[in-house]
Amino acid sequence: MGAAQRINGVLRKIPSWPIYILGPIPGLWVFWLAIQDRLGADPLQVLEHSLGERALQLLVLTLLVTPVRRLTGVSFLKFRRAVGLVAFIYVVGHLLTWLVLDRQLDLAEIWKEIVLRPYITIGMVGFLAMVPLAVTSNNLSIRKMGAAAWSKLHRLAYLAAFAGAAHYLLLVKSWPTEPIVYAAVVVALLAIRAWWAARRRIARRRAA
Amino acid sequence: MRTRFKNDMGYSDVTPKSAWLNRRDLLKGAGGASIAASLAGIADGAVLEASKSIYSTDEDPNDLEDITSYNNFYEFGTGKGDPARYAGELTTKPWSVVVDGMVGRPGTYAYEDIVSGVALEERIYRLRCVEAWSMVVPWIGFELSELLKRVEPSPGAKFVAFETLVRPEEMRGQKSSFVLEWPYREGLRLDEAMNPLAILAVGLYGEEMPNQNGAPIRLVVPWKYGFKSIKSIVRITLTDFQPPTTWNMQAPGEYGFYSNVNPNVDHPRWSQASERRVGSGLFARRMETRMFNGYEEYVAELYGDMDLRANY
Numbered sequence: 001m002g003a004a005q006r007i008n009g010v011l012r013k014i015p016s017w018p019i020y021i022l023g024p025i026p027g028l029w030v031f032w033l034a035i036q037d038r039l040g041a042d043p044l045q046v047l048e049h050s051l052g053e054r055a056l057q058l059l060v061l062t063l064l065v066t067p068v069r070r071l072t073g074v075s076f077l078k079f080r081r082a083v084g085l086v087a088f089i090y091v092v093g094h095l096l097t098w099l100v101l102d103r104q105l106d107l108a109e110i111w112k113e114i115v116l117r118p119y120i121t122i123g124m125v126g127f128l129a130m131v132p133l134a135v136t137s138n139n140l141s142i143r144k145m146g147a148a149a150w151s152k153l154h155r156l157a158y159l160a161a162f163a164g165a166a167h168y169l170l171l172v173k174s175w176p177t178e179p180i181v182y183a184a185v186v187v188a189l190l191a192i193r194a195w196w197a198a199r200r201r202i203a204r205r206r207a208a
Numbered sequence: 209m210r211t212r213f214k215n216d217m218g219y220s221d222v223t224p225k226s227a228w229l230n231r232r233d234l235l236k237g238a239g240g241a242s243i244a245a246s247l248a249g250i251a252d253g254a255v256l257e258a259s260k261s262i263y264s265t266d267e268d269p270n271d272l273e274d275i276t277s278y279n280n281f282y283e284f285g286t287g288k289g290d291p292a293r294y295a296g297e298l299t300t301k302p303w304s305v306v307v308d309g310m311v312g313r314p315g316t317y318a319y320e321d322i323v324s325g326v327a328l329e330e331r332i333y334r335l336r337c338v339e340a341w342s343m344v345v346p347w348i349g350f351e352l353s354e355l356l357k358r359v360e361p362s363p364g365a366k367f368v369a370f371e372t373l374v375r376p377e378e379m380r381g382q383k384s385s386f387v388l389e390w391p392y393r394e395g396l397r398l399d400e401a402m403n404p405l406a407i408l409a410v411g412l413y414g415e416e417m418p419n420q421n422g423a424p425i426r427l428v429v430p431w432k433y434g435f436k437s438i439k440s441i442v443r444i445t446l447t448d449f450q451p452p453t454t455w456n457m458q459a460p461g462e463y464g465f466y467s468n469v470n471p472n473v474d475h476p477r478w479s480q481a482s483e484r485r486v487g488s489g490l491f492a493r494r495m496e497t498r499m500f501n502g503y504e505e506y507v508a509e510l511y512g513d514m515d516l517r518a519n520y
Contacts, residue, residue: 034490041270041278042288042341042486102484104494109479117477170477173339174387174458176286 004073011075016082023058023086027051027093044101051094056168056182058087059161063189070196081137084157088134091127091164119170126163129156158193161186228413230273256328256411258348263405263506264332270343272413274487279420280337281439282388283372283379290381291420298378298440300424309369309445312360319424323410326350330414331407331428336469336501338433342483347428349409353402361398361446368401369451370394370427371443388454394438395451395465396429397510405430405506408441431500431507433467464520468511469501473520 030050034043062084069075103110113120133156135141142150165186168179269275281291303319332346356368372392376382382390400406409428410417417423422439429436435455445451455463462476471481482494500507511519 037489040289041274041343042484043490044484044492045288045341047490101490109481113479116474117479119477172286174282174286176387 007074016079019082024089048097051090055087055090056164058083060185063161067192085137088130095127119167122163123167126160129160158190230271254416256348258328258330261329261331267344269332269346270487275345276418276420283381285381294380295419298419303424306443307359309447310362310365311446326354333430334501335434340483341486343486346413347409348411349407351404352406352408364448365446366398367447367451368396369445370438370441373440373442392454394436395453400510431503436467466519471497473517
């Protein structure tokens with residue numbers, strides 16, 4: 001038995017449900033610290049930023065599952081749904097922080113920002129792309145839609161991750177390291193899929 | 209003619225030090241003492257004697273912890289906490305400032321020489337960052353015009369250019385020239401520089417300038433976005449042309465030479481109509497941003513009928 005199979009054997013025994021409980025805890029902790037005014041001069045910025053960044057990290061993790069399995073044989077597939085849903089929870093928290101605490105529910109101003117500011121527009125696109133994913137993240141949906149259609153729909157995850165990385169890169173001044181690193185990682189994870197898809201197409205054409 | 213109200217009392221005379229070190233923690237009680245103790249290092253600088261000024265706002269200043277832990281000073285990193293973490297590595301003594309260009313008395317002026325013989329004032333100013341947050345800072349400084357008069361600008365001089373120190377071995381953010389092009393450069397029109405609101409600050413809260421706030425000497429122009437108020441100045445050059453300025457060079461469409469605070473002209477990527485006053489907690493209301501950051505009565509005449517949308 002190879003190392004990958006042994007790891008997979010261990011992973012099979014680990015349940016995925018604790019992710020739903022443990023995943024949101026760091027976000028709740030930051031929110032708690034923000035309420036307590038223990039995040040320095042600008043708790044709102046720290047809260048907003050940390051929820052957004054955590055969502056992006058979790059989205060990157062979901063995109064890593066397939067390449068890791070193909071390159072090493074180790075499969076984290078059974079955890080992907082939970083991680084994706086927790087990512088969605090963070091995105092919702094991030095959005096609510098912006099709507100309620102940052103823009104303070106000034107709807108006219110919020111609409112103007114969404115329309116006028118490319119980084120907000122693209123952030124909203126990322127959020128909207130995740131809604132159908134969250135709604136269909138259950139076995140019933142897979143059965144009802146059929147695996148092929150469901151997989152196709154869930155390619156929206158690529159759009160969501162790309163939008164998240166672009167949202168971050170577009171909002172900063174100058175060129176700080178973190179948003180560049182996230183953007184590079186997301187682009188690499190999408191590029192590897194594009195390359196695989198191209199190879200599949202060529203192989204199919206040869207076979208035909 | 210404005211009057212200078214003489215007062216030799218410092219913050220420590222009227223307010224217990226722990227109160228202006230960190231008001232938020234004081235309110236919370238328990239945790240306050242230890243944080244105030246850890247801040248003592250910051251606030252141990254020499255006490256500066258300064259008189260009050262009619263230009264000070266009566267708004268409550270942010271506490272010392274906010275002012276010294278939430279900084280944009282890319283020479284030490286792009287994170288707000290980086291300057292507090294790394295600015296201690298900077299040596300500010302000895303310090304001198306080169307004054308050159310179109311002046312009658314060019315030369316290298318030692319810091320002590322610059323500060324001796326000027327009237328230090330406390331200027332409690334609003335600081336509005338281009339990122340749409342703001343603070344209130346009790347600076348100690350003197351009017352830039354005092355230094356300029358002393359070095360005798362030539363009749364043809366029209367602009368003042370400033371440069372920050374370049375010393376990558378002590379300013380770790382400068383090890384990468386990817387973030388910004390060093391040295392950090394700023395500039396003012398000469399008439400802007402002569403405006404009494406424009407000061408060279410050498411301290412805050414009655415004590416020497418903390419490194420992360422631009423020690424030992426920095427510009428403060430409160431009617432402009434914060435990045436115009438260049439820190440840790442080592443060169444002042446008078447010119448007859450508009451000098452290149454760092455953020456304008458980095459993104460000319462986003463940061464103009466003037467960069468006056470203006471709620472009606474948005475940054476291309478975000479609104480400038482309102483701001484968040486940092487230090488007032490998670491649930492603080494946004495504030496409307498005021499024209500020229502509320503200093504319209506003192507500076508509006510500098511711009512006459514200039515198109516402030518074109519000259520952002």
